Amino acid sequence: MTSRVIGPIDPPPRLLMGPGPINADPRVLRAMSAQLVGQYDPWMTATMNETMALYRDVFRTANEQTFLVDGTSRAGIEAALVSLLEPGDRVLVPVFGRFGHLLTEIAERCRAEVHTIEVPWGEVFEPQQVEDAVRRVQPKVLAVVQGDTSTTMCQPLADLGEICRRHDVLLYCDATASLGGNAFEADAWGLDVVTAGLQKCLGGPSGSAPITISDRAAAVIDGRKHVEAGIRADDETDAPGERIASNYLDLAQVMDYWGPRRLNHHTEATTMLYGARECARLLVEEGLDAAVERHALHGLAMLEGVRGLGLGVFGDVAHKMHNVVAVEIPDGMDGDAARATLLADFGIEIGTSFGPLHGKVWRIGTMGYNARTDAVLTTLAALEQVLRTTGGVAAAQEVYAS
Incomplete structure (x- = not known):
């Protein structure tokens, strides 16, 4: 028998921007x-x-x-x-x-x-x-x-x-x-x-x-x-x-x-x-064509956003799904550590990958309820901060760490 009191379910706030699951509508x-x-x-x-x-x-x-x-x-x-x-x-x-x-x-x-x-x-x-x-x-x-x-x-x-x-x-x-x-x-x-x-x-x-x-x-x-x-x-x-x-x-x-x-x-x-x-x-109610166009718009914004951060994109982009992009992890960066920082400091989850791509790409999704402007921009802003090794955010993080 457990000796501690177990309370009601109370999950932490998360923005799920990986390859799924995503935040339910x-x-x-x-x-x-x-x-x-x-x-x-x-x-x-x-x-x-x-x-x-x-x-x-x-x-x-x-x-x-x-x-x-x-x-x-x-x-x-x-x-x-x-x-x-x-x-x-x-x-x-x-x-x-x-x-x-x-x-x-x-x-x-x-x-x-x-x-x-x-x-x-x-x-x-x-x-x-x-x-x-x-x-x-x-x-x-x-x-x-x-x-x-x-x-x-x-x-x-x-x-x-x-x-x-x-x-x-x-x-x-x-x-x-x-x-x-x-x-x-x-x-x-x-x-x-x-x-x-x-x-x-x-x-x-x-x-x-x-x-x-x-x-x-x-x-x-x-x-x-x-x-x-x-x-x-x-x-x-x-x-x-x-x-x-x-x-x-x-x-x-x-x-x-x-x-x-x-x-x-x-x-x-x-x-x-x-x-x-x-x-x-x-x-x-939204319309199937409108939903596909929404995913295409926000997927393109995420694609161009990560490119704007100087990151490469894996695969034949002409045949990429609208709703997820594989972002190449910069050389010398610990991809799992970066994902952990995104989660701990910003409450944002992005995905790793499998097989020959494990440790080589992050998978960032823009799908369902999260195919919207604020989710895309928030994720890109947080990722940009994580990619920085110096600056105000890093200094503030040192304060929290101490």
């Missing part, structure tokens, strides 16, 4: 303070329907199967892959950063036959590179990340759907880091399954994963449903393969849960539903 937090309602209450089921309709607008799709997976963005990724893939299925993953490696790992856990193609971090794939690999591998699924925050790159998707249709391949996209802040067209680009999260451009907390599923992908997922119910097909040659590895993340069951029959699957994460609904409502 206060309107989202207010929505999440609403009281719970039973999950089969008519008001609740109507709210679920409203949420599905809002996310159809966010994804820019007419897909009936558009809803929430209760869990963080990774739960959405796993739900998509574990429900699409059977052991032995071929999967092609174009890897241009850390999160391509994540898709590879999850597909391998599904016991799929995983093939990868790679470009150096800081670059993206040309459509021909992807099509050449599709021809060679002949996958069931092409699994791609749109925006990878580890490199800040944004993979163009407009040509990939047409490539996949031509070769009868399902196209899955992880849009966690990009949706809401970069152009996105699920239907126009021919995407079959897309998953996202709230904690970046959507301006909410982590814990709910919006998903949209095309009719042809839904048919693949639904085709495994009767195995889950323990019912075999009469003709063994028509029987589907192994059962879906996860019960909780089985999209065949989750589709029935959100569908008209409302078949019981799990207890709804009601507070997260409220938050996810408000994230989408605010985005639709």
Whole structure:
């Protein structure tokens, strides 16, 4: 037993300007303070329907199967892959950063036959590179990340759907880091399954994963449903393969849960539903194009701001996401110490990076609620002070230190 008194939650004030999570929009937090309602209450089921309709607008799709997976963005990724893939299925993953490696790992856990193609971090794939690999591998699924925050790159998707249709391949996209802040067209680009999260451009907390599923992908997922119910097909040659590895993340069951029959699957994460609904409502109210333009404006201001401080920028800027920039750490500077100073003295958090970029770049985000002028200027002013080794701020810091 603890001998000390534990008080209520009282987090310190922080301006979260890393690659995510970001500060949740206060309107989202207010929505999440609403009281719970039973999950089969008519008001609740109507709210679920409203949420599905809002996310159809966010994804820019007419897909009936558009809803929430209760869990963080990774739960959405796993739900998509574990429900699409059977052991032995071929999967092609174009890897241009850390999160391509994540898709590879999850597909391998599904016991799929995983093939990868790679470009150096800081670059993206040309459509021909992807099509050449599709021809060679002949996958069931092409699994791609749109925006990878580890490199800040944004993979163009407009040509990939047409490539996949031509070769009868399902196209899955992880849009966690990009949706809401970069152009996105699920239907126009021919995407079959897309998953996202709230904690970046959507301006909410982590814990709910919006998903949209095309009719042809839904048919693949639904085709495994009767195995889950323990019912075999009469003709063994028509029987589907192994059962879906996860019960909780089985999209065949989750589709029935959100569908008209409302078949019981799990207890709804009601507070997260409220938050996810408000994230989408605010985005639709602002207008998708306006939100993308807002992220583009503040992302450009941050980009030019760090350049104005004499800092280099990593990667192919022409293919950078609007909402995050990778800033090269000056030679001789302890990047982690600088981040710690920003946090301790100014209450501002920026990100480090992974793999080959660890210790070489900071990742600074301008996304969601924090894609605004005061957040950008405050961060740049604080970073400028941290970069200085002498001057008034340094002298004042010595006073505090003593």
